[in-house]
Amino acid sequence: MDTPLAPSLDALLDPLLDPLACKGYPLGAPALRRSAIGCQGWRVLAGDLPLPLALIRRDALQHNLGWMQRLADDAGIGLAPHGKTTMAPALFRAQLDAGAWGITFANVQQLAVGVAAGVRRALIANQVLQAGELGALAALLQAHPGLRAPFLVDSTAQLALIEQAAAPLAFEVLVELGLPGGRTGVRDDTQALALARRLHASPAVRLAGVEAYEGLWATGDDAGDAALVNALMQRLHTLAAACEAEGLFEVDQPIVSAGGSAVFDLVARGLKPPGSRWQPLLRSGCYVTHDDGAYRRYAQVVNRRLGCADANGLRAALEVWAVVQSCPEPGLAILNAGKRDVSTDWGLPVPVKWAPAGELRPREAPAGWTIDKLNDQHAYLRPGDAAVSPQVGDRVALGISHPCTTFDKWRWMPVVDEDYAVVDAITTNF
């Protein structure tokens, strides 16, 4: 039965796409189900889809799905990649199919999307406290026996609001540890243990584990990052041990979770507390498409620590293709992709590929080409000292920095092979 939070799987995983709802969709094509897009024979470089267009390279995506799962498997921990990055039901499925323990979300609406897509183990790596969200979470849990979706608590004020909501069941919760000067999370370990006792004592919740987030402090400096992660993991383990000693956990296998997308290898090897009872969960989300900017730089350090050649590490799978619409003065080419199409919040995009007008195979973008500014609908490409400059009508692929804020600008993305033929598609639910 379809209910507001439980539509048919088809509607979510295989929605109907059309050119008015989906920028980048061929303007003359009929509305098609997502699953039908891969067999249309569309070729990006033949001009079958209007640019700008965000796309995902299949081979890099598949590589990343396997690479990160192996890293988690090798560390003996579970992977619960953050779904907020893509909010793409088809990618949630791909992550689960690759072996992920479950999917992480930022709020109940995101969780509802995941559950509709088949997710049955989730983390809400955030405080939940609005009565409407708590009620909807309870409804999801009741509608899906076996569904797990613990969320974070970091204050008695939040607990009071949970108790006030008087949900018909006790929610699984994790105590969040935080760092001074940071975001959410209890700063003081003694207070964290006191909160754990309060949670244990409350009939509104069941204490299911402990959680922290190191990502905001990662710098890419080996020694500093290792010290950061080690200290935070030690705090998590100490809190977990104290909760264990007092019998505060109310689940068979308590969860211990951390891990953004920057220093996930350090988290992976340090996450599991001594003892075999734990379910360690790594939440890295950006690995799935990776990027050509901030996370590429972090990954180079990760690869070095892992003894992994960069060519064998995570690969950038997400590109935004644009067309050169104007070369109005020497040293400047204007692309028709802008802040509405590509992330700019954590570094500007970089030209990575180039296909002169009419050419069906991409070349590497000449070294020296850079993007130095974006407006809403335009990017400023500077060819610099490169031997060649782009011409009006040429196509340029922008590598992005920060997958999250590119994903949320697109309601669909085609998945392409190495010749940029469209072989599949994903849709997003932001």
Place this chain on the structure above:
Amino acid sequence: MDTPLAPSLDALLDPLLDPLACKGYPLGAPALRRSAIGCQGWRVLAGDLPLPLALIRRDALQHNLGWMQRLADDAGIGLAPHGKTTMAPALFRAQLDAGAWGITFANVQQLAVGVAAGVRRALIANQVLQAGELGALAALLQAHPGLRAPFLVDSTAQLALIEQAAAPLAFEVLVELGLPGGRTGVRDDTQALALARRLHASPAVRLAGVEAYEGLWATGDDAGDAALVNALMQRLHTLAAACEAEGLFEVDQPIVSAGGSAVFDLVARGLKPPGSRWQPLLRSGCYVTHDDGAYRRYAQVVNRRLGCADANGLRAALEVWAVVQSCPEPGLAILNAGKRDVSTDWGLPVPVKWAPAGELRPREAPAGWTIDKLNDQHAYLRPGDAAVSPQVGDRVALGISHPCTTFDKWRWMPVVDEDYAVVDAITTNF
């Protein structure tokens, strides 16, 4: 008949919304048509909708629609507000109902959305040159007799691509003038006239006017902005006069267009060339919701020039409400709205309203509260020296800076009255 680029008006203007497709939609509510949302009795401050939530204040919106149209009417020019700001079919209709000449778009996909919403006069304030886009534009023009949608040309390279596309009709085009160091547009006036001659001579296009964009250079400094606009208007007029003198225009009423959202009053009063034949078109788009940031600062200067009290000028209609999820250390409150929910590309949001937990009426946010950082899903509120600090569970409204990049983060927004009761809704087609 429904075709890919001409769906039923209902599907576009009155789509079905549901909690999985639309963050901020009540999690337990059934799927509803847009037109049904205003009569559900939902109240934002009663917690009927999950936060974060972007909303539009009806009274401010209505005020802005009338205010800007009067400014254009008083100047004797047409208003073709840029639709890229909102991409909201219902707002396009409201702008047309208020008296707008037409709507401006950034590309053919956006135009197709507008045409489906009933727009019949449009500008594409951008270069069009992809064969697929040109073909789709031709199809739209053929399917809708009387539809006008001139686009910009700034190079013979672009003209060559248009000619190569061999569309079944001649497109209306405007010569774009540009400024040195700027974006698109012909830098040199002699070259612009030469391009106009080439366009006149080409069977692929019909020269329909001239265009420029001053917005990138506006500073808020009266004298500087006036000099900028006057010089650019003079260049437009000179080019227009030269084209007139040579009989290059191929339409009855050539278009002259300029105007972003920063110094639109200066453009409005200087846009129309001498003579009565012209159709001057002002393209300002952000006025429709205005903001509490960059455009608020520009508007204060505009108001001073117009002799308009700020209270009678444009009003901020767009707010993003969030809940305080954690107060983890003194001087810090974490809100559950982040870069996925609110613009950060042109200044950070500012707390403008505050509703303590349980209160049904908003207060003004205390002076001194600021947002100094955002992550993907979080904002850092600093109460500073204010007498009161927000508590966990309190609701805070963020005023935004730059409407465009907040609109594109939301697939719908409720429209509310001054008590934050939901009276209507808009949807977006990014």
